Structures are given as structure tokens and as C-alpha cells.
Amino acid sequence: MKLLLVEDDAALAAEICRMLRAAHCALDHAVNGEDAQHLGETGTYDAVILDLGLPKRDGLSVLQAWRSAGLTLPVLVLTARDGWSDKVAGFKAGADDFLVKPFRAEELVIRLRALVRRAAAHGVARVTCGPLTYEAGLGSFERDGLPLKLTGLEWRVLSCLILRKDAVVPRAQLIERVYDGDADVDSNSVEVIITRLRRKIAPARIEGVRGLGYQLLPGGPA
Missing domain, CATH: 3.40.50.2300 (Response regulator)
Incomplete structure (x- = not known):
């Protein structure tokens, strides 16, 4: 949240x-x-x-x-x-x-x-993307029906991406979401979090869009 x-x-x-x-x-x-x-x-x-x-x-x-x-x-x-x-x-x-x-x-x-x-x-209570399910009211993730264990930073990134799964999320928006708008953080740290998430959510994947940001996709070939 x-x-x-x-x-x-x-x-x-x-x-x-x-x-x-x-x-x-x-x-x-x-x-x-x-x-x-x-x-x-x-x-x-x-x-x-x-x-x-x-x-x-x-x-x-x-x-x-x-x-x-x-x-x-x-x-x-x-x-x-x-x-x-x-x-x-x-x-x-x-x-x-x-x-x-x-x-x-x-x-x-x-x-x-x-x-x-x-x-x-009154809006979107449950969001799915490939094997992932996000219960918006509870703030919980499942992968293939099983609870997905995430760190706090991983949760913030993935929740931001899945709620905007039809769009590319700008890198700056992810930094604001993850680090509460701290302008001094190293933006490369977001890539570190995304690398960890990619291993946890496969076959769903996070695709980087050069110069724009990241998008969560349900799976399949890159």
C-alpha cells in the first residue's frame, strides 16, 4: 500500500x-x-x-x-x-x-x-497476470496458487507493476514507490530488485523498455 x-x-x-x-x-x-x-x-x-x-x-x-x-x-x-x-x-x-x-x-x-x-x-479486488495473482485488499501475492514470498522492496515493485500491467511503468515512478520519493537513491538498485523478482515470478516476466521503464507480462518468449 x-x-x-x-x-x-x-x-x-x-x-x-x-x-x-x-x-x-x-x-x-x-x-x-x-x-x-x-x-x-x-x-x-x-x-x-x-x-x-x-x-x-x-x-x-x-x-x-x-x-x-x-x-x-x-x-x-x-x-x-x-x-x-x-x-x-x-x-x-x-x-x-x-x-x-x-x-x-x-x-x-x-x-x-x-x-x-x-x-x-468497488474497483479491482483481484489482479492476475499469467501465474501471478494479487489480492489488492489483502496486499498478498500468489504464484500458481501458492503464496509468493517477497521482501518489502520486492513487494512494492511487483504491486506497482501488476496494478499497471497494461502499461509501462516509468523507472522514476518505481523509485518513488519503493523508496518513498528519496531522490538520492541509486536507481540501479531498482534493477537489482527486478532481477530478483524475475527469478521468483517466472514464467511471468518483467520486461525493460529502453528509456521508459518496465512492464509486467504474463509469460511466454521475450
């Missing part, structure tokens, strides 16, 4: 980032409402984790702006407020779920996966 975390508490944000990256998620992080609104409107995310108490612009107004702009991505609201009236206001603004602070890490991951799974039910 590619997630947008909107949280101005540095310690909490660092803990959430650590936990979600361990769960094979890629993250962008905003610390105020203005940046959050911009990222939500210009980025591509599977879900958003949104705090309500933000500087510059509060979370509810950010959420209302997203919904007014037609953005339908799932939004999980983090809040220290446990009152029913606050939740009603959040749901009216377009929230999909609430999680009250403090919370367990496992619950955040479970709730996010449930949100993405429900969103996938």
Missing part, C-alpha cells in the same frame, strides 16, 4: 512510519493541513491516515476539501477526541473510519487493510 500520513506529532509519526514500513507500506508524511491537502490532491495513495488537530488547517476542513474535489480515497481519522459528536462531524465530512489515540499498532494496520479491501471491492 502507498499511504499518506498526516500527523504533526513527531514522535507518534515516527512510530507509525516505522510500523507501517515494516508491514511493507510506502509512506508520504505531511505535518500540517495545507501540505496534506496538496499531497492528497496531487499524489496517488491507497489510503490516508489523517489527524484532526493540525497546524495551518485542521483535519476536518482538509477532508471536506478532498471530498469536494471528488477524491474518494479511503481516509482513516486519528483523533484524541472520543466524543460521538466529533465522530458524527468526521463522518459527515467524509471519513471512512476513526481510531482514537492511544491505539495499538496492530489495530491501525488491520483497519487500514479493511478500508483498502472495501475500496477494492
Whole structure:
């Protein structure tokens, strides 16, 4: 999953980032409402984790702006407020779920996966490419019906490719997906990951398109 975390508490944000990256998620992080609104409107995310108490612009107004702009991505609201009236206001603004602070890490991951799974039910819940099957809601891969073991970086590359299997995915987009937009990474490291994936997914294959990027193909001769 590619997630947008909107949280101005540095310690909490660092803990959430650590936990979600361990769960094979890629993250962008905003610390105020203005940046959050911009990222939500210009980025591509599977879900958003949104705090309500933000500087510059509060979370509810950010959420209302997203919904007014037609953005339908799932939004999980983090809040220290446990009152029913606050939740009603959040749901009216377009929230999909609430999680009250403090919370367990496992619950955040479970709730996010449930949100993405429900969103996938209205779109593409399962994607296949040759022997590969990707369950979008669960974030799991199978090869010939058996679970496919992947590292976190391998998972990020393969999920990006299979969700865009009919198109060539630019190298820069893969780097952003894998390394959370870190511009200083060595782009050759993506090729290393792809080399490992090619061994794991055969007869499906990843084909490099010179000067453009990579495309996932179901199999057969190169």
C-alpha cells in the first residue's frame, strides 16, 4: 500500500512510519493541513491516515476539501477526541473510519487493510497476470496458487507493476514507490530488485523498455 500520513506529532509519526514500513507500506508524511491537502490532491495513495488537530488547517476542513474535489480515497481519522459528536462531524465530512489515540499498532494496520479491501471491492479486488495473482485488499501475492514470498522492496515493485500491467511503468515512478520519493537513491538498485523478482515470478516476466521503464507480462518468449 502507498499511504499518506498526516500527523504533526513527531514522535507518534515516527512510530507509525516505522510500523507501517515494516508491514511493507510506502509512506508520504505531511505535518500540517495545507501540505496534506496538496499531497492528497496531487499524489496517488491507497489510503490516508489523517489527524484532526493540525497546524495551518485542521483535519476536518482538509477532508471536506478532498471530498469536494471528488477524491474518494479511503481516509482513516486519528483523533484524541472520543466524543460521538466529533465522530458524527468526521463522518459527515467524509471519513471512512476513526481510531482514537492511544491505539495499538496492530489495530491501525488491520483497519487500514479493511478500508483498502472495501475500496477494492468497488474497483479491482483481484489482479492476475499469467501465474501471478494479487489480492489488492489483502496486499498478498500468489504464484500458481501458492503464496509468493517477497521482501518489502520486492513487494512494492511487483504491486506497482501488476496494478499497471497494461502499461509501462516509468523507472522514476518505481523509485518513488519503493523508496518513498528519496531522490538520492541509486536507481540501479531498482534493477537489482527486478532481477530478483524475475527469478521468483517466472514464467511471468518483467520486461525493460529502453528509456521508459518496465512492464509486467504474463509469460511466454521475450
